[in-house]
Amino acid sequence: MKILIILLQTAFFIGTAPILSGLITKVKNNIRMRKGPSVLQPYYNLAKLFSKGEVVSDTASWIFRATPFMVISSSLAAAMLIPILVPSGSMYHMGDFLALIFILTLGRFFLALSGLDTGSSFGGMGSSREMFISSLAEPAACLVIFSLYLQFGATNISAFGGAGRLSVASLVAGIALFLVTIAETSRIPVDNQETHLELTMTHEAMVLEYSGRSLAMLEMASYIKQMIWFFLVAQIMFPVAMPASGDIAQLAFRTLWYFARILIIAAAVALVEISLAKMRLFRVADFLGFAFVLSIVATVCAILGV
Amino acid sequence: MGHFNIPGLFLFDPLSLFFLSVIALVSAPSAVYSIGYLKGESSKRKIGLARLLLAIFLASMALVVSVKNVFIFLVAWEIMSLVSYFLVVFDTTHEKSIRAGMIYIVMTHIGTAFLVAAFALMYKYAHSFDFTAIKSASLTMPAQIRNAIFLLLLVGFGTKAGIVPLHIWLPYAHPQAPSHISSIMSGVMIKTAIYGMIRFILFILGVDSCWWGVLVLTIALTSCLVGIIYALMDKDLKRLLAYSSIENIGVILLGVGLSMFFASIKMPYLAVFSLIAGLYHLINHAIFKGLLFLCAGSVYKATGTRDIEKLGGLIKNMPQTSACFLLGAMAISALPPLNGFVSEWLTLQAFFLGASAVTGPARLFLGISAGLLALTGGLAAACFVKAFGVTFLALPRSRFAENAKEVPLSMRAGMFFLAAMTVIFGLAASPIVRTLAKVAGSATGIDVGKMAFCVNNFMLSPQPGRGIYLSTPLLCLILAAFGLVGFAAYMLIGRRKAVICKTWDCGYYKFGSRNEYTATAFSKPFRIAFSFFLLPYRKTQKIRESFYHIRSFEYETHTTKVFKKYIYEPAIALVFRSARSMKRIQPGSIHLYLSYIFVTMLLLIIFMHKF
Numbered sequence: 004m005k006i007l008i009i010l011l012q013t014a015f016f017i018g019t020a021p022i023l024s025g026l027i028t029k030v031k032n033n034i035r036m037r038k039g040p041s042v043l044q045p046y047y048n049l050a051k052l053f054s055k056g057e058v059v060s061d062t063a064s065w066i067f068r069a070t071p072f073m074v075i076s077s078s079l080a081a082a083m084l085i086p087i088l089v090p091s092g093s094m095y096h097m098g099d100f101l102a103l104i105f106i107l108t109l110g111r112f113f114l115a116l117s118g119l120d121t122g123s124s125f126g127g128m129g130s131s132r133e134m135f136i137s138s139l140a141e142p143a144a145c146l147v148i149f150s151l152y153l154q155f156g157a158t159n160i161s162a163f164g165g166a167g168r169l170s171v172a173s174l175v176a177g178i179a180l181f182l183v184t185i186a187e188t189s190r191i192p193v194d195n196q197e198t199h200l201e202l203t204m205t206h207e208a209m210v211l212e213y214s215g216r217s218l219a220m221l222e223m224a225s226y227i228k229q230m231i232w233f234f235l236v237a238q239i240m241f242p243v244a245m246p247a248s249g250d251i252a253q254l255a256f257r258t259l260w261y262f263a264r265i266l267i268i269a270a271a272v273a274l275v276e277i278s279l280a281k282m283r284l285f286r287v288a289d290f291l292g293f294a295f296v297l298s299i300v301a302t303v304c305a306i307l308g309v
Numbered sequence: 310m311g312h313f314n315i316p317g318l319f320l321f322d323p324l325s326l327f328f329l330s331v332i333a334l335v336s337a338p339s340a341v342y343s344i345g346y347l348k349g350e351s352s353k354r355k356i357g358l359a360r361l362l363l364a365i366f367l368a369s370m371a372l373v374v375s376v377k378n379v380f381i382f383l384v385a386w387e388i389m390s391l392v393s394y395f396l397v398v399f400d401t402t403h404e405k406s407i408r409a410g411m412i413y414i415v416m417t418h419i420g421t422a423f424l425v426a427a428f429a430l431m432y433k434y435a436h437s438f439d440f441t442a443i444k445s446a447s448l449t450m451p452a453q454i455r456n457a458i459f460l461l462l463l464v465g466f467g468t469k470a471g472i473v474p475l476h477i478w479l480p481y482a483h484p485q486a487p488s489h490i491s492s493i494m495s496g497v498m499i500k501t502a503i504y505g506m507i508r509f510i511l512f513i514l515g516v517d518s519c520w521w522g523v524l525v526l527t528i529a530l531t532s533c534l535v536g537i538i539y540a541l542m543d544k545d546l547k548r549l550l551a552y553s554s555i556e557n558i559g560v561i562l563l564g565v566g567l568s569m570f571f572a573s574i575k576m577p578y579l580a581v582f583s584l585i586a587g588l589y590h591l592i593n594h595a596i597f598k599g600l601l602f603l604c605a606g607s608v609y610k611a612t613g614t615r616d617i618e619k620l621g622g623l624i625k626n627m628p629q630t631s632a633c634f635l636l637g638a639m640a641i642s643a644l645p646p647l648n649g650f651v652s653e654w655l656t657l658q659a660f661f662l663g664a665s666a667v668t669g670p671a672r673l674f675l676g677i678s679a680g681l682l683a684l685t686g687g688l689a690a691a692c693f694v695k696a697f698g699v700t701f702l703a704l705p706r707s708r709f710a711e712n713a714k715e716v717p718l719s720m721r722a723g724m725f726f727l728a729a730m731t732v733i734f735g736l737a738a739s740p741i742v743r744t745l746a747k748v749a750g751s752a753t754g755i756d757v758g759k760m761a762f763c764v765n766n767f768m769l770s771p772q773p774g775r776g777i778y779l780s781t782p783l784l785c786l787i788l789a790a791f792g793l794v795g796f797a798a799y800m801l802i803g804r805r806k807a808v809i810c811k812t813w814d815c816g817y818y819k820f821g822s823r824n825e826y827t828a829t830a831f832s833k834p835f836r837i838a839f840s841f842f843l844l845p846y847r848k849t850q851k852i853r854e855s856f857y858h859i860r861s862f863e864y865e866t867h868t869t870k871v872f873k874k875y876i877y878e879p880a881i882a883l884v885f886r887s888a889r890s891m892k893r894i895q896p897g898s899i900h901l902y903l904s905y906i907f908v909t910m911l912l913l914i915i916f917m918h919k920f
Contacts, residue, residue, distance in 0.1 A: 056806040062704055063812075064624045066635075072799070076791035083787060096768060096778045097787065101657055102645065104683075106784070109644045112690055119698030119826060121812045127698075127826020134694050135834040138687025145657070145683035149676040152661050157776045212812060216799055288838045295680065302676045306669065 009094060012087045013079065019262075020226040021045035023233065023269050030273035045226065049219050057215025062122040070117035071213070071220035077110035078224040078231070085234055086161040088257050099158040100148045100235075104141070107187075107228060111137055114221070118209035125201060129208025132284060136193060136205065139291040140186045146298035147176045147183070151239065153305035160238070169242060172304035177240035179297035181271070184232040186291060188225070191276040193287050203281055230265070233272075237264040320377035320440060323751040324512065328374035328504045331592050334730070335496040335599040336367050342603050342723030343489040345716060346610060350487075359399060359487070366392045366493070373501050379428045379438040386424070386501075390417045390469075393498060396490045397482045409481035416478035420468030427461035427509075430454060444513045455514060459521055462509050463528075470502035472562065473532040474872045476555045480539070483554065484547035484615065488606020489723075491547060495554045496599035500591055503561055507752050511569060511584070515754070522570025523674075529566050530678055532559030533685040535842075535872075541692045541835050542843065542868050544828045546605045546615045549696055550598065553641065556685060557594040560656060561587050563682060567659050568753065576666050577755040582762065582771060583659040584749035585742055590652035592741075593734060597640040597649060600727035604634040607720055608700060611713040617696065617828050622705035626713045631701040633724040638693035640731040643686050646785040648734035651769075653686055654779055655742075658771050688835070695831045704822040738781050739763040829866065836868065844869035 025042035032039025041047075059067065084103050086093040098106070111133065118130035148158055150172055155163040163173075186193045189206035199207055210221050241264040282290060340363065347356045369392060372385035394417070398410035432438065434454070435446035447455070464475070471479040479499075483491050516522065536555030543549040564587020571579035607630045608623065609615050624631040636647070643653040660679035664672045705711040715721075734741060742762045750757035764770045768780040799805070814820035836845050850863040894905075 054803060056808065058808045058810045060812040061809050062622075064702060066624070066702065072792045072795045075795045076788045079791040080784065080787045094783070094787070095776070096780055097783045098645075098779050099777050101654055102779055102784070105643060105645050105650055105654065106788075108642070108687075108690055109639075109788075112639065112642060112644055112694060115694045116698050116702065119694070119831075120702040122703035122820070122822070122825045123812045123814070124824050124826055127831060130694060130698065131826065131831040131834060134687075134691035135838070138684065138691050139838070141687035142680035142684040146676055146680040149661060149664065149679055153664060153672065153676075156665065158658075158661060159776050159778075162776060215807070216805065220795060220799065284834060285837055298680070299673075299677065302673060306672050 008089060009083065012085075012089075012093070013083055016082045016085065016087060016230060017079070017223070017227065020230040021049060021223070023230055023265070024226055026266065026269050027273045027276070030270055031277050034273075034277050045222075049223060052214075052219035052222065053216055055215045057213075057217055060121040060123075060212050063117075063120045063212070066113070067117045067120040067212070068217075070113045071217040071224075073113040074110040075220045075224040075227075077106050077113075078227040081106045081231055082227050084160055085231060087234075087261060088254060093161060095159050095161055100151075100160050101145070101158055103160070103231070104144055104148075107231075108137070110224060110228075114209050117213075121212040123212060125204075125208045125211045128201065129205055129211070132205040133209055135284070136186050136287055136291070139288055140183045140294070143179055143291060143294035143298045144183050146295065146302055147180045147239075150176045150298065150301040150305040153302065160235070163239065163242070167242060169240065170304070171309045172301050173239050173242065175297055175304055176301035177236055179294045179301055180232075180239060181236050181268070182290065182294035182297070184236055184268075185272065185275065186287070186294075187232050188229040188272075190272055192279045192282045193290065195281050233265050233268045237268050240264070241267070318378060318381065319375050321375060323748040324504070324507065325375045327588065327592075327745070327748045328500065329371060331500060331595050332367065332370050332374070332497050334592070335595045335727070336493055338723035338726040339489040339492045339496075339599060339603065340723075341726075342492075342606070342720050343487070345719035346487065346489055346606055348717075359396075362392055362396055362399075363490070363493075366396065366490075370497060370501055374504050377440040379431065379440070379443065381438075383421075383424065383428060387421065389498065389501065390414070390421065393482075393486075393490070393494060396494075397486045399487055399490070400485070403485070406485045409478075409485040413478045413482035416468055416475070420465045420475070423461045423465035423468070424505075427458050427465060430458050430461070431513075440508075440513060444515075447514050452518075456518065458514060459510060462506065462514075463525070466502040466505040466509075467528070468502075470499050470506075470558050470562070471532075471555050472528050472558060473535045473555065474876055476532070476536070477872060477877055479555060480543075480548050480551045483551035483602075484545060488547070488602055488609060491550075491606070492599040492602035495551065495602055496595040499554065499558060500561075500595060503558070503565065503587075503591060506562075506565060507584075511565070511572065512752050512754070516569045516573045519570060519573045522566050522568075522573055525562055525566030525569055526678060529559045529562035530681050532556065532562065534559075534681065534688075537685050537688045537692060538835070538839050538842065539870075541688060541695065541832050544617050546608060546617050546620075546696065546700060547602065548615075549617075549692070550601050550605060553689065553692065554594075554598055556689065557590070557598065557641075560653070560682070560685070561591045561594065563587070563678070564590060564656055564659060567656075567663060568749070571663060571666070572753055574667070576663075577753075578760055578772070579659070579663050579666055580753050581746060581749045581755055581757055581760060582655075582662065584753060585745045585762065586652060586655035586659045588745050588748060589655055589741065590649075593640070593648040593652045593731075596727055596730045596734060597637045600633060600637040600724060600731065601641065603720070603724050603727065604630055604637060607716040607724070608634075608713075610716055610720070612707075612709040614707070614709055617699045619707040620700045620705070620710045621703050621707075621822060621825065622701070622710060623713055624701040627701075627715045629715060629721050630724065631697075633721075633728040634701065635697055636728045636731050638697045640735070642690040642693045644690075646735045646781040646788065647731050649731075651735055651738045651779070651781060653682075655769075655771070657682060658777065662772055662775075691835065695828055699826075699828045699831065703825050706822045706825065736782050736785060738769055738779070739766050742769060836866075842871065844871065 024045045029039050029042050081103050083094040115130035115134050118126035151163045152158050194205040195203050369385050369389040376382050394414045397413055398406045400406045431443050434450050435443040468475040483495050533556050536552050540549050540552035564583050567583035568580045640647040640649040643649045660675050664675045746757045761773050767782045770778050845868045848865040851859050852861045854860045
């Protein structure tokens with residue numbers, strides 16, 4: 004039964020992940036007074052990419068071909084750690100929040116290797132920048148988990164969802180994790196998903212040589228990763244005590260609540276994207292340094308018990 | 310594990326047995342590897358000599374970790390240092406080897422001097438060289454003496470372990486030795502220093518001041534960060550690995566230092582748990598660093614160069630070596646489900662669990678340390694993306710890399726064994742943690758009978774009841790399942806067509822290895838972000854034909870080795886200056902020398918009479 008719930012949740016997660024990107028684009032376009040593509044556009048893109056043929060570089064090795072599977076399996080494995088509707092409905096026996104970070108690193112490691120694999124300077128540049136940004140994001144993420152651990156006594160993701168009220172420490176930790184999320188999901192001001200200009204691209208540069216099905220899988224993986232990060236921020240910023248009863252009204256409420264708070268985060272990301280310009284790469288170090296400082300503040304707040 | 314002690318000389322307690330098995334685990338594959346590696350490198354007699362030295366080296370290391378007498382320990386320690394010196398300078402044709410050997414032997418003897426001082430102090434109180442006698446005498450030592458012994462031991466063993474700022478010899482000596490020796494030096498020899506710290510500080514002295522642990526933690530964190538930042542900058546494959554050893558020694562010492570800290574504030578569970586994390590990382594580092602050095606040796610053997618800027622594309626010519634290197638790189642970057650991930654996770658958990666046992670600023674200290682450890686992990690991943698990507702992927706950057714051939718079977722066999730171990734030590738986390746609990750219990754003198762670290766054979770759970778779990782077998786299963794599902798979807802759904810074509814080169818039709826990103830370029834963002842520490846500088850030189858036309862332009866970029874420039878070079882200069890001023894009392898007159906002897910005699914007689 005439990006396995007069934009977990010599998011259903013994962014399927015649900017995969018099914019709903021792309022819509023977030025569609026929504027963010029929609030919000031951004033509406034603020035810009037444009038109509039913009041439909042929110043379902045990511046699904047159309049995936050379908051299109053999946054049915055297209057692909058071009059593989061003759062310089063590339065098996066790493067390039069294996070990477071889409073590694074990336075998608077790491078994203079999905081990380082998604083399994085997320086309790087979506089039922090509080091204990093995740094594979095929490097498999098690992099905790101810390102393990103989740105390591106699992107996502109697995110996918111990133113291969114993505115960075117495949118960026119180097121084709122021999123193009125763009126790919127190498129993307130890999131270098133991606134590893135740079137992610138390594139600087141890691142201490143902030145770790146310290147956020149630390150401050151949550153101090154509050155809730157566990158590093159389990161389901162442990163810090165049901166506090167009922169938002170403490171100062173959680174708020175600051177949530178903001179720090181939001182900054183990390185912006186970096187991890189390649190959003191402005193750290194990276195720009197909309198452009199293929201070599202001066203600015205990071206994630207797009209790594210996947211530049213991918214096409215067709217492989218690209219579809221990589222896109223899917225990054226949608227899932229984005230959903231994971233948004234969920235984590237939402238889980239920290241909007242804790243709600245959930246009764247454990249399993250009736251239908253409860254489940255419906257939970258589903259609604261689950262979406263509502265993730266949508267708030269997505270809207271916040273869209274607002275940040277629209278109101279800021281992309282930073283120089285070396286300013287990103289300051290940006291993530293600020294996230295680190297915030298996470299230290301969160302830890303101090305957690306120590307003080309506020 | 311029983312205690313079968315031969316009276317007086319040997320001590321085979323779990324700690325010794327653990328280190329003996331670490332030695333065996335890395336030395337055996339390295340020895341097999343050396344069969345192919347040494348073939349054709351030098352004359353038959355010299356190869357025989359190499360084998361003999363290897364045997365003495367291994368025997369001395371085994372002796373170091375199994376004797377129970379300080380005096381014999383020191384003798385074995387010296388043999389180990391000297392034999393490894395001979396192995397570092399084995400390739401006598403290179404001037405670099407001689408220089409590396411010189412730095413190594415000087416540094417290692419400075420370390421030994423500190424150890425001798427520490428042991429002499431111990432002897433003064435115990436009146437015996439025996440471990441048990443010293444252990445019981447350590448209870449009655451005054452606090453200052455204990456502190457002094459601790460500091461002497463820390464410097465003495467720290468020099469061998471390569472902690473910052475005593476690491477200076479490591480990036481010279483490790484790369485210069487033959488690769489199977491590098492593998493043993495980095496994988497095992499520097500671990501004997503960790504053995505020394507655990508044995509003498511945790512086991513014999515026993516930690517009672519809290520600042521010991523804090524000092525070790527601070528040094529460990531510094532080593533982590535400095536080691537990995539230098540590794541990121543380096544383009545010599547073996548030196549990069551040597552720097553990464555400094556980082557990993559730091560990670561191991563984080564576990565050991567936490568254990569000291571918790572032992573001093575009487576937290577037995579956490580002391581044992583942290584030491585388990587440290588020991589787990591120790592054996593993991595032995596495995597993957599051994600593996601990576603063997604792979605680097607294979608690359609060197611096949612191409613004749615260690616400069617990764619001249620390599621590239623080896624994955625096509627050397628598929629097996631590159632697969633082994635990839636596993637090692639993944640393990641050292643702490644990627645699940647391999648072994649490095651488990652020990653890194655355990656170390657982070659040790660910080661987290663420890664934080665709930667202390668209060669106030671200590672919590673913040675532990676938290677920030679955990680954050681810096683995470684930064685180290687991120688930088689290590691970047692470093693090994695660079696190492697693997699630039700060495701093995703894309704197009705070869707030189708003729709040597711183009712003509713590389715896969716190495717002989719004996720070399721591959723050694724690598725395969727260690728590569729398999731990275732997987733096994735990742736999946737069998739629970740049984741290993743249980744075994745290590747016994748080792749940690751015996752080292753700290755804590756009864757671990759009632760302590761639980763895992764739920765079952767597949768699931769770790771520090772401090773059961775907290776709801777923190779980690780199951781690498783399950784994780785591996787899920788990753789594999791999703792990978793397969795993805796692959797099936799890729800292969801089976803609809804029509805699938807793939808065209809092989811050239812990489813996009815912006816339409817210039819001259820795509821080649823010069824388009825590739827280099828290691829220097831890869832590490833550029835890091836060089837700029839850490840420029841406050843690396844102090845990069847560039848040298849440019851323009852050769853002009855005329856005012857308007859520049860014929861060639863040379864550009865070099867370097868980083869300043871801060872410790873060498875600001876600590877070691879002034880120190881060495883000081884030594885030479887004082888030696889020169891001492892020369893004045895040595896003018897060559899026999900009469901003067903006779904009077905020196907006379908004055909010395911007089912002073913000695915007075916000294917003996919008075920004291």
